[in-house]
Amino acid sequence: MNLHRLCLSVILLCCSYFISNAQEKASKPSVKVSGEVTKPLILTMDDLVKMKPVSTSMKDRAGTDHNYKGVAMQELLDMAGVTMDKQLRGENLGKYLLVKCADGYEVVFSLAELDSSFTDRVVTLVYESDGKPLPANVGPFRLVVPGEKKPARSSFQVVALLIKFAKE
Ligand SMILES: Nc1nc2c(c(=O)[nH]1)N[C@H]1C(S)=C(S)[C@@H](COP(=O)(O)O)O[C@H]1N2
Numbered sequence: 042m043n044l045h046r047l048c049l050s051v052i053l054l055c056c057s058y059f060i061s062n063a064q065e066k067a068s069k070p071s072v073k074v075s076g077e078v079t080k081p082l083i084l085t086m087d088d089l090v091k092m093k094p095v096s097t098s099m100k101d102r103a104g105t106d107h108n109y110k111g112v113a114m115q116e117l118l119d120m121a122g123v124t125m126d127k128q129l130r131g132e133n134l135g136k137y138l139l140v141k142c143a144d145g146y147e148v149v150f151s152l153a154e155l156d157s158s159f160t161d162r163v164v165t166l167v168y169e170s171d172g173k174p175l176p177a178n179v180g181p182f183r184l185v186v187p188g189e190k191k192p193a194r195s196s197f198q199v200v201a202l203l204i205k206f207a208k209e
């Protein structure tokens with residue numbers, strides 16, 4: 042094999058490696074973080090389990106308590122470069138998070154509802170319920186919103202987190 046052929050083979054091998062990696066990531070369930078962010082993200086289970094875990098609990102609509110494990114929404118928004126913490130003032134208080142689900146369900150949170158400098162409630166993107174992965178009709182990723190009278194904003198099958206400006 043001459044040098045040219047060898048170089049070409051190495052290049053082709055590298056390309057197929059990167060393409061198959063990208064395809065693998067694209068085919069896995071994920072949560073897309075986009076909009077008013079400096080670093081758009083596509084988070085898979087592999088990414089979430091590497092992040093700082095948070096335990097939380099919430100009653101289901103029947104009143105039964107469940108334990109959940111996941112990642113704090115603030116942590117995800119920080120990672121995407123959303124204006125949280127000290128940057129969450131002035132016109133940035135007019136920003137909101139639109140949560141989108143696989144079934145078309147959508148809910149909204151103002152950024153201040155998700156920021157620990159405003160509230161002690163920790164809204165969490167969870168991937169485990171009572172020690173097990175979430176059932177398919179609920180997961181793989183669900184929002185858990187503690188401290189509300191009903192779990193209506195605790196969205197199932199979250200697929201995207203979109204940060205928007207409510208400014209007129
Ligand atoms: N994607 C999605 N999430 C959803 C809903 C929905 O229709 N679609 N229903 C909400 C409502 S109205 C309630 S009361 C809770 C029910 O959660 P539970 O099964 O833990 O009680 O899920 C919420 N999350």
Ligand SMILES: [Mo]
Nearest residue numbers: 102191192193
């Ligand atoms: Mo509900």
